[in-house]
Amino acid sequence: MTQKFNVIGSRAPRLDAPDKATGRACYVDDIEFPHLLEGAILQSPHAHARILSIDTSAAEALPGVAAVITHRDVPDVRYGVSPARYDETIFAIDKVRYVGDEVAAVAAEDLDTAMAALELIKVEYEVLPHVLTVDEALAEGAPVIHDAFPGNICAEVHQEFGDVAAGFAESDIIRTDVFVNKRQDGAFIEPHRCVAVYDNFGQLTLTSSTQVPHYVQRTVAMVTGIDVGKVRVKKPYVGGGFGPKAEATPCDIISAFLAIKTGRPVRVAYSREQVFLHCRARHQFKHVMKTGFKKDGTIMALDHQCWLEGGAYSSFGIATVYYAGSLLAAPYKLPNMKYDGWRVYTNKPACGAQRGHGGVAARACFEQQLDLIAKQLDMDPIELRLKNIMTAGDVSCNDLAMSSLGMKECIEAVRDGSTWRDKRGRLPKGKGIGMASGFFVSGAGYPIYRSETYHCTVTIKVQEDGGTVKVLTGAAEIGQGSDTAMAMIAAEAIGIPLDRVRLVSGDTDYGVDLGAYSSRTTLMTGHATKEAGEAVKDRVLTALAEELGIERDRLDMANGLVEISGDPVDFSELRTKYIKEHRGWSDHPAGDQITFTEAARIAYLKYGTVVGTGKYKPPVLGGKFKGAAVGTSPAYGCSAQVAEVTVDLETGQVTVDSITDAHDCGKAVNLTSVEAQMEGSVSMGLGEAMFEEVKFDDQGRVLNASLGEYHIPTVLDMPQMSCIVVESGEPNGPFGAKEVGEGAIMPTIPAILNAVHDATGVTITELPITPERVLKALKEKEQEKD
Amino acid sequence: MLLPRFEYHQPASLDEAVEVLGQYAGEAAVLAGGTDLLVNMKHQAMAPSHLVSLAGVEGLDQASADGGRVTVGPLMSAAVLAQSEFIAANAGALALGAAVLGSPQVRTRATVGGNVCNARPAADMSVPLLALGARAVLTGPDGQRQVDLEEFFVGPGQTVRAPGELLSALEMDAPAPGTGWGYQKLGLRKALEISLVNVAAALSLEDDGKTIKAARVALGAVAPTPILAPGAAEVLVGQAAGGDVFKAAGQKAAADAKPIDDHRGSAWYRREMVAVLTARALNQAWARAQGQ
């Protein structure tokens, strides 16, 4: 891409950073709502139990209590993420299915009273036998969690592409490896919370810490029965999401019902413990991969089985079980692939989507296996990968089309940008270097509900007094930097400096936007923003051309200045008119070019308010088989990382010393933000690799529902990171841009695993890589030798 | 998350504190740094109806040496202890443990008295104090008594301190010349971490600079309370300091440990780590002992 940009590709500071650095940025809890009630939710103490009775009378009688609601007070309606699996109710009706299932809720004058009222609600339970693991849930005669799913299988996938048997027949080496990760938590720093206001116009407004105002709006409209046009969801600043905030939560739904019932604003806010109980984060996956290779390293076939421990409800799980298979079809040429996946219900909090949705554990398993094959073949792991990678124009066996793919560039960048060549295979015992690659969608090809809806619409309005434009988008800034990226795209598209762009976002009143998930915003909302910006530019320049009496195509705009091709044009009259209109003002336009401000003013005077709109939905993508939609995307990002580790051979403790990270984001809209996503991805991947695991006791209670006992990395745990941004120029992306938010996490875990293997010779097949697990593996290896 | 309701008392002297505590014995809790107490109260694990803050009692946040005895005030914070040259010189193990407790924000609040009275098996200041041979000075309505720290801890969260008593000081003998200390903490991450295993060691050398005159090894997270490893000390005394004898001491310490399996780690691993960390703590102590 040789296109010259004025705004795109810079390191412009984020628009929201000053507010966030000074404490002025308002998150849900920072906004004042007059006459607010505090809501609280009564959650099940049992993993599986029948509800025999609920007595709320004492709670209702407590002074200060405004409302107590249970399933009796709300419609008997099923909801969830995938319409194919609406399996949640607003409150438990006949039984509770996990410790944390919602049973009742209270709104009171203050939280103290609300909490006291919860204790006064008497629920009689008949405790039922529960299942906490995939094995328990699939055992013959296991207790059934949902009557409609007698074997506790929430979803299963069976796919075959190519001819796997033939692929194995042609293989020289066939390896089978097993890999298990652990249930992860999103561990965003701001817990979920929502304030619902039901006003005298019959409008319901939610102010929610969510990634997906659009889906929250639809779900809340559906369950409350309020016209969707009267449900508004606003997302103020959000303290992180990473996936678990990508669906309507009980905070949203219950605050809505309490607000409707009481006629007052109601806040429902999760404590940190409740965040763990709600979960909706990364599943536990067990992968079994049988892979066939030619002697020269060519990958011939993959037979892959996967079991997901899903928890009590579906959440995003159907998509997850598909992603766990489909995302292995690239970035390596894999002609034959069979996938069998099962997502299994258990009596635990529901798992859902988390950064790298569905693909992270699968990627770890496969990339570790590639290294083991390379060892068997006595090949450099990088050489093995380079031999098999796809390039732009390739289509995977399951119909994922690589419109751009800088995989080779990423791998070579981390090889050359690190000390790989000096160190691989040459480090003393206890020191290791490893690498891995990754791959991810740049926006899901289809919305979660079946629809021909645009995935996003954007409006840009030129302020009537000229000078600035205002971008209105439903896109969800949750920390990833989408507000800044969209403002930059708008500025570039119109041809004005960034400081001429104002932006409001995250509100369903501003347009449709499916939200911050599947790494979709830069490409999709970026497209819509670009289209809206171009419309604005065209409208303004058309007006100017009319005014000047010249052809429209002689005009262009850059940096807020109009460029006129051909002979010079006298615009002094126009300028005089503008200056007269602004007598007494100090910022009169000057210079030998017409300014955007002057041109915009002319457009307003001619047409009234100038508005440009943009929209985006991907073209029809993917194959015709069942589940073909999951994994499709208008573009794919890819990445490679090299990790260096030190293993303490006496304690088994692994320290990650450095990560060299390359990511192909197509074109960096904001270079600093791209690096920021890469570094953040490494930290979440490192956490999952090294520390993170939500643990349960035998009654299904979370043992470590705190940020003290659930270990995300601290600053002291992070290695030195070197980020290399690869720009392949994505033809389907705005200005060539595609994802970085999630693909960047893919190589982290396997790169560390492969480095640990390099350091010790042991293969860790279960996460996290705790010192105990490593030491045990080291001792077992010693014994094998003896 | 709300704190349960309570009445707040801030007595101005030790006597007054003991009196208030006596008045509400059984219903009152002593508030020092609050980094454990307030967490437990927010989790509804305890709901004392009275909190007696020691913030108004003077002199509890000082350390001193007098006639062969070192006194550490119970209100000294981990941050102060970690940075104190006096503590580094006279009770170095405590400084080492204090420096790695929790996080900077926790260290500015958490006190050594609180750490001892909470009696957590992995407590980062209690384990070093055990190695230092510290004694708890308890002040109650009937006056003062001293309890050796190994007698002080009874079980997780339990001590011999009566409800009406206050921990008014921690005392220990001044270190002999040629004494050094080590502290080793193993956790998953490098901050905000409760130890999987922690080991403190105190080592005194004879005048020859080689022979071990006295040694104490204390272990955390491998028993219901912080414990001493007497077997380790026994192996060490009279021997020339060095890697082999430290390894042997590690093996003895592992035998003295009584770990259990829990969600943080297995008994097997903890025992293995006691051996490794003991040897490392002794090496660290030896280096410092020689440096003096």
Place this chain on the structure above:
Amino acid sequence: MEKIRIELTVNGKQHDLLVAPNRTLAQTLREDLRLTGTKQGCEVGDCGSCTVLLDDVPVNSCLVLAVQAAGRRVTTIEGLAQGNELHPIQEAMIQHGAIQCGFCTPGMILSAKALLDRNPDPDAGEIKDALSGNLCRCTGYQKIVEAVQDAAAKMGRD
């Protein structure tokens, strides 16, 4: 539960407050004084997002009772900028892209300020130690450490 009258100096301004004993400093700052820049991510001292300076040292304000802060000086994130002039640490955090969701940012900046006030020229290790009680899930910390290094250099030059 008897309320207690306290004096609290917050960002240089003295406040006379009547607080319930079970009110934390974080609640008092956020709810009574409406200084909502102090965030709460866990409420039990695990995350550091409620970090404020109490007599210049960083504390988790969720684990300090308001009554314990009586008569003392509190600095919150709102107290750093002088009018529109941002503190060098704030400026550096913005310039280095060290802010993403921003929820940990106020606490992070205050921990950094406490460090630079007592150690104007810290090395990377000292910076990391000082920030080790502030959890960030977005950034991987690298740009934060770079920002603090840069702020220290700039403050040293002034």
